[in-house]
Amino acid sequence: MNRTIIDIPYSLMRLTAVEWDIDWRGQPPSDRTDGSTQVVYNAFPRWVGTIDLTLSGDWIRHWRGLHWAAQGRVGVYRIPMIDPVGFSQLDYFGPSYTRLGVPFSSGARFSSGYGFAPNATIEAAAPAAAGATEITVTTTDPALVPKFGQILSAKEWPMGVTGVIDNGDDTYTLTIQMALREAIAAGDLLKCVAIGRFEVTEDRAGSPGYDANRISRPSITFREVLSR
16 A cells, blocks of 8 residues: 655744654563573664644644644654754754755745755765664764764654764764665665654544644644655
C-alpha cells in the first residue's frame, strides 16, 4: 500500500514537552530455573516519540488539516525530531530564520512569506555500510560538532550518538544507536535536527480539540515506520 507522506513543518512543532527514545521491542523477561533471566529482543527496534503541543488560532487549523490528510494510521508523518538539549535550531539560526525560514541569496522568500526550512547539516567523511555502529563525519563549524546524546539523521533514518571522538582534523568518529539502517557515502548529509518517518498509534491521535480561549493542547504518540 502506498502511504501518503505528511510533512510537518518545524514552525508547527510548538512543543511544551517532548520525548524521543528507541523502543528495543524486548519481550517480557522470563526467569530460568537456575535463577538467570532470559530476555528476547525483536530484530527490528524503532524510534518512538511523544510530543505535547500548544496551538492557537491558525496553528490549530493548520494542524487539523494535516491530521485529516493523514487519514488516521494510514498516513506517514515526516517529522523534525526537535530536541533542544541535543541541538537547538533556535539558538543556531536565530528566531527569524527559525520562524520564517531561510531566504534566497537575494534575501527574498516565497510568495507565502516563508523561506526554505532551516536545518543545519554535517557531512559523512567516509562511507559506512548498513548495520554500521560507527561513522565518521566532518564539520568546520564548532557549533555543529556532534554531542554525546544528540539525535542525528541520514536519509530520514534517525540515530542517537553514544560516543564522540575528535580526530583532530575536523572529523569526528561517532558511535551510534541504532545501527545504520541504510548505507551512507562520503559527502552524504546528516541533519542536526533529525528527520524521521512516523505513524500514529491510533486513528484519532492528535485531534486538536480546543477550549473557549481557542487554545489546543494535543498530545501525540508516534512510532517509526520501518518500511519504505
